[in-house]
Amino acid sequence: MFFPVDPTRLVLVVSIWLGLAFSLPSFGPNLDDDTESTFGKEPSDAITRDVCVIGGGAAGTYAAIRLRELGRSVVLVEREEQLGGHTRTYYDPEGRPIDYGVWVYQNNTEASNFFAHFNIPLTGQDFSRISEGSQRIDLRTGQRVPPPSGNVTDAMMRYVQILLQYPYLSDGWDLPDPVPEDLVLSFREFIEKHDLGAAVETITLYVQGLGDILSYPMVYIMKYFSFGVALGVQSGFSTSASRANGELFQAARNELGDDVLLSATVAGMERSDSGARILVATPSGDVLIEADKLIIAIPPLLKQLENFDLNDQERELFGQFGNSYYYTTVLNLSGVPNEVQILNRGADTPYNIPVMPGTYVFYPSQIQTLFTGFFGGGSQNMTEDEVIQTIKDNALQLRNAGFDVADPEILAYGNHSPFNLFVPAEAIARGFYRNLYSLQGNRRTYYTGAAWHAHDSAALWKFTERLLNERVFVD
Ligand SMILES: Cc1cc2nc3c(=O)[nH]c(=O)nc-3n(C[C@H](O)[C@H](O)[C@H](O)COP(=O)(O)OP(=O)(O)OC[C@H]3O[C@@H](n4cnc5c(N)ncnc54)[C@H](O)[C@@H]3O)c2cc1C
Numbered sequence: 001m002f003f004p005v006d007p008t009r010l011v012l013v014v015s016i017w018l019g020l021a022f023s024l025p026s027f028g029p030n031l032d033d034d035t036e037s038t039f040g041k042e043p044s045d046a047i048t049r050d051v052c053v054i055g056g057g058a059a060g061t062y063a064a065i066r067l068r069e070l071g072r073s074v075v076l077v078e079r080e081e082q083l084g085g086h087t088r089t090y091y092d093p094e095g096r097p098i099d100y101g102v103w104v105y106q107n108n109t110e111a112s113n114f115f116a117h118f119n120i121p122l123t124g125q126d127f128s129r130i131s132e133g134s135q136r137i138d139l140r141t142g143q144r145v146p147p148p149s150g151n152v153t154d155a156m157m158r159y160v161q162i163l164l165q166y167p168y169l170s171d172g173w174d175l176p177d178p179v180p181e182d183l184v185l186s187f188r189e190f191i192e193k194h195d196l197g198a199a200v201e202t203i204t205l206y207v208q209g210l211g212d213i214l215s216y217p218m219v220y221i222m223k224y225f226s227f228g229v230a231l232g233v234q235s236g237f238s239t240s241a242s243r244a245n246g247e248l249f250q251a252a253r254n255e256l257g258d259d260v261l262l263s264a265t266v267a268g269m270e271r272s273d274s275g276a277r278i279l280v281a282t283p284s285g286d287v288l289i290e291a292d293k294l295i296i297a298i299p300p301l302l303k304q305l306e307n308f309d310l311n312d313q314e315r316e317l318f319g320q321f322g323n324s325y326y327y328t329t330v331l332n333l334s335g336v337p338n339e340v341q342i343l344n345r346g347a348d349t350p351y352n353i354p355v356m357p358g359t360y361v362f363y364p365s366q367i368q369t370l371f372t373g374f375f376g377g378g379s380q381n382m383t384e385d386e387v388i389q390t391i392k393d394n395a396l397q398l399r400n401a402g403f404d405v406a407d408p409e410i411l412a413y414g415n416h417s418p419f420n421l422f423v424p425a426e427a428i429a430r431g432f433y434r435n436l437y438s439l440q441g442n443r444r445t446y447y448t449g450a451a452w453h454a455h456d457s458a459a460l461w462k463f464t465e466r467l468l469n470e471r472v473f474v475d
Contacts, residue, residue: 057085142400
């Protein structure tokens with residue numbers, strides 16, 4: 001989630017940063033050969049495509065649309081009823097939208113091209129709504145918390161200058177060997193080493209959903225609050241002019257038509273050096289997909305990869321990932337002025353970092369009394385009831401801070417878990433991501449998505465574009 005910084009706008013002194021035609025050894029649908037013996041069941045339908053993409057979030061949807069645009073046949077397999085992954089748009093009874101997932105985009109070529117492809121206009125994100133700024137409150141008690149002490153602008157400038165030393169972070173995980181010390185320090189150690197205490201609030205406003213953030217290897221913080229995000233903070237982000245980012249994925253769904261299988265799960269898979277056969281269970285029966293190439297665009301956790309034919313190397317690497325838990329809501333919070341955002345700050349915690357599980361922020365929407373609530377579960381997988389109860393408890397603490405808050409009503413709920421995938425600093429130093437990247441192309445399988453780059457839609461579209469052009473189209 002990208003949030004506006006407080007009135008302190010960053011003054012960044014920055015230097016400028018910086019087909020082969022598909023060989024189609026089509027299998028052709030051959031339902032009657034060994035499908036039943038391979039997968040233990042007979043599909044009701046079979047399709048052949050150049051590429052099968054699994055996962056219709058930001059990365060997978062972009063891949064599918066671009067593949068079609070570039071003349072490849074494609075099928076997109078998505079577990080949910082709609083595309084978009086972490087993108088969620090709520091519509092009130094009058095049809096007015098509120099984004100309560102992905103909210104704003106970095107300005108890069110891939111983002112503007114993707115929106116332009118669907119004729120969806122973009123606009124600058126408007127932070128004027130929070131003209132009264134932020135109110136910092138410990139939402140466990142309602143106690144008010146002072147703003148960070150020290151010079152925030154200077155500290156942020158120092159942070160960005162450090163970021164500039166690692167330009168390769170904006171392209172993926174091609175880390176040098178040995179991995180620079182700064183990247184494998186914990187966030188806490190990094191703050192102390194570089195005297196960045198005054199920057200912690202700003203950084204953590206943008207870096208949400210990770211869990212115990214002070215213990216995180218610094219490289220994850222740098223991937224999240226990247227140079228691109230710093231530029232967005234300085235010069236603005238974009239969002240859909242209608243303030244409904246879900247429209248992008250609805251348009252993609254319409255364009256893909258029968259080439260998207262929704263509410264679909266992998267029931268079996270067989271990959272080889274000549275292609276992939278994927279049995280997919282859909283509401284209208286099992287479909288056998290035979291594809292020359294496979295793009296996996298889902299979080300590569302073992303529990304998400306059920307029925308995938310993982311080999312030992314894949315299983316060993318994916319098995320190392322841990323993950324955090326992240327939730328969002330739209331809530332009616334009457335009694336809080338629509339011009340303020342409520343930041344949860346710990347009154348007694350290091351750098352006033354809020355305690356998890358708990359709310360990060362209540363952000364006012366363009367509709368009076370409606371707010372988006374962003375909520376971190378930390379390392380805890382919580383039920384919907386637990387999340388909603390804690391958000392309500394947090395909101396009611398605002399009474400102790402002087403707000404005449406009525407009982408909050410939850411209008412929409414989004415579970416974004418598993419959210420961030422991470423491995424320990426020692427694994428990163430030992431070359432975990434080098435080994436992970438060595439999987440690209442094996443058994444005609446390619447990977448994209450946040451775990452392969454960053455939790456940043458525009459950055460992921462750039463990453464995916466490169467993957468298509470440099471690997472998928474040429475291998
Ligand atoms: C609350 C929130 C706010 C954010 N705000 C911003 C923002 O403002 N700007 C920004 O740039 N980024 C933002 N991000 C980060 C960004 O949206 C994500 O990093 C991005 O959505 C990741 O895209 P992805 O394709 O890797 O994964 P996802 O979007 O998670 O997509 C993965 C898809 O795969 C599907 N799937 C999973 N398993 C399977 C399976 N086995 N079979 C089939 N399908 C499966 C899922 O249902 C999902 O649709 C935000 C993230 C969150 C959670």
